Amino acid sequence: MRVTKIIKKNLLEIIFIFPLLIFISWINVLPIIRGILLGFQVLGRYSTYNYQQLATPTYSILNKTTNTVIIVGLALVIEFALALLTSLLLNRNFKGRTFFRSIVMLPYGVATVVSAIGFTFIFAPSGWYGNEILLKLGLIHSGINWIRGPIAFLSVAVADSWKTFPLIMLILLGGLQTIPDSLYEAAAIDGASKIQQFVHVTIPSLFPFIMIALIIRAVSEFNILSLPLILVGNNLLFLGTLSYDIYTSFSLGSANLADAVATILLVIVMIFVALYIYASNRLMERGSDE
Amino acid sequence: MNNIGKSLLWYIAMIIVSIFVLFPLYLIMIIALAPSGEIFNSSPVLIPSTITFSRFFLVIAVYDFMPHLILSLETAFLVSGICLLFGIPGAYAISKMPKRLGYSIIIFLFVTQMVPEIVIAVPIARTMLILGLYNTAFGIALAQSSIALPMITYVLVGTFKSVPSRLSESAQIDGASKLQAFYSIDLPLALTGIYVAVILAWLFSWDEFVLASIIAPLHTTLPVLIYYEITRGVGGVQAADAFSIILMIPVIVLVLVLQRYLKSNVFAGALK
Incomplete structure (x- = not known):
């Protein structure tokens, strides 16, 4: 009785939400399940052969997994720091704020492949702009090879942050504007310094916005593909690029092998999501206790 | 100081x-x-x-540019359309739910998006082959919508939440049905947020690479074509660069012109 009453009262909402959930299940959840199954198949029969292949030195999957985790961490730190700094700056009421906000938003309109090409000119191995400028400023004495070795992580992370920080900035700026001035005034009356106000007022109020921004970005970050493909090519492979590489090689069984790589990526993302949800619940409970 | x-x-x-x-x-x-x-x-x-300016003419001449441009435009507008079709009702429902339930659904949507595009690209390509949508704008658009929808829904939830609920409540007291209240009151008042959703979906599709390259490898969108140009092009890096500018300019103009709609509060509304 009670259930039918609730359904009747909220009929419109129920009718409205279902197409969305069904569509997402059809175009997203179903293919995921099929992708996982295909990764365990060789010529139509189930086996773990694909995964054994990936463990061999030809693919050295462990190395690609580490690369992926490093790039996600590094890129998130850089883009989040940039976004927080810019949003704090743009939250001040100075003349020209709208103008600077327009400039900062520009990279958001630039396609990833385009930004990758732009950064190819900066992070080319020798002779190009990155090295040229650092040499002229006297910061380095000989050219750096930006696309090989550990420094390639930094090149990819900086190029990626350039394109992605405006979105985080917008979310954080939206969050900053929801904090009432009275909170700061009260803190100031209690004798809190600017830094204390930042730690005890700004960060807690901003918390839900930080969480949503990080989840949105981390998700895409694990999938990083077209940018490293163009910027560093095969010098530094991530799970996404490895999967793409294998799939587009068009050799026999390559699609299944690509699915297996993608499944490993999926498992890592799921572990991350689980940790994330656990941490955000813990933090939210702690927040509501205060 | x-x-x-x-x-x-x-x-x-x-x-x-x-x-x-x-x-x-x-x-x-x-x-x-x-x-x-x-x-x-x-x-x-x-x-x-x-x-x-010679490289611009080279790119347009060599690459059979117009059909690909049209395909990219078609796909981007289709993605916007599909996202609104599913996103508007879904977001409206979420905005009326209890906060915790609504928040859980938003997180669920983002979780489905956590899946690497490459994981779903291959199975979706097979589905599109069966449906006869392989190498078509509609096929790419359906796949891209799956990734764009969570973000669009999130923005629209914020928009609908910012419309005061007493407006549609008083309309219902005056005898309007819930559905009437939705399309005659909430929908018109949410237009600004809907514009933002269209821009975001459009931008996402214009930029998207993985799904487009796997679902439509032959007749494909501009980002994928640029990638082909870089890897096996005739004009070298500078031609690829000229090509990028052609891809970039309309979008930068779009972002600047529609700047006033891209207010930061549209990204905050869903969490209020």
């Missing part, structure tokens, strides 16, 4: 951020326009001595 010092610091900080943002864009511009001798040497120039 006095006020002049404060604003000086602010302008210096803003200018540093702006240089970081603008420098790569400037490089993309001059590399397409400069003579290759001034770029490909040990100390590349920052200000070219002469400029040439």
Whole structure:
């Protein structure tokens, strides 16, 4: 009785939400399940052969997994720091704020492949702009090879942050504007310094916005593909690029092998999501206790 | 610290951020326009001595540009349409739910998006093959919508939440049905947020690479074509760069013109 009453009262909402959930299940959840199954198949029969292949030195999957985790961490730190700094700056009421906000938003309109090409000119191995400028400023004495070795992580992370920080900035700026001035005034009356106000007022109020921004970005970050493909090519492979590489090689069984790589990526993302949800619940409970 | 010092610091900080943002864009511009001798040497120039537009004509001539441009446009508008079709009702329902349930659904949507595009690209390509949508704009658009929808829904939830609920409540007291209240009151008042959703979906599709390249490898969108040009193109890096500018300019104009709709509060509303 009670259930039918609730359904009747909220009929419109129920009718409205279902197409969305069904569509997402059809175009997203179903293919995921099929992708996982295909990764365990060789010529139509189930086996773990694909995964054994990936463990061999030809693919050295462990190395690609580490690369992926490093790039996600590094890129998130850089883009989040940039976004927080810019949003704090743009939250001040100075003349020209709208103008600077327009400039900062520009990279958001630039396609990833385009930004990758732009950064190819900066992070080319020798002779190009990155090295040229650092040499002229006297910061380095000989050219750096930006696309090989550990420094390639930094090149990819900086190029990626350039394109992605405006979105985080917008979310954080939206969050900053929801904090009432009275909170700061009260803190100031209690004798809190600017830094204390930042730690005890700004960060807690901003918390839900930080969480949503990080989840949105981390998700895409694990999938990083077209940018490293163009910027560093095969010098530094991530799970996404490895999967793409294998799939587009068009050799026999390559699609299944690509699915297996993608499944490993999926498992890592799921572990991350689980940790994330656990941490955000813990933090939210702690927040509501205060 | 006095006020002049404060604003000086602010302008210096803003200018540093702006240089970081603008420098790569400037490089993309001059590399397409400069003579290759001034770029490909040990100390590349920052200000070219002469400029040439020949690479733009080369790209348009060699790459059968128009059909691909039309495909990209078609796909982007289809993605916007599909996202609104499913996103508007879904977001409206979520905005009326208890906060915790609504928040859980939003997180669920983002979790489905956590799946690497490459994981779903291959199975979706097979589905599209069966449905006869392989190598079509509609096929790409359906796949891209799956990734764009969570973000669009999130923005729309915020928009609907910002419409005061007493408006549609008083309409219902006056005898309007829930559905009537939705399309005659909530929907018109949510238009600004809907514009933002259209821009976001459009931008996402214009940029998307993985799904487009796997679902439509032959007749494909501009980002994928640029990638082909870089890896096996005839005109070299500078031609690929000229191509990028063609892809970039309409979007930058779009972002600047529609700037006033991209207010930061549209990204915050869903969490209020």
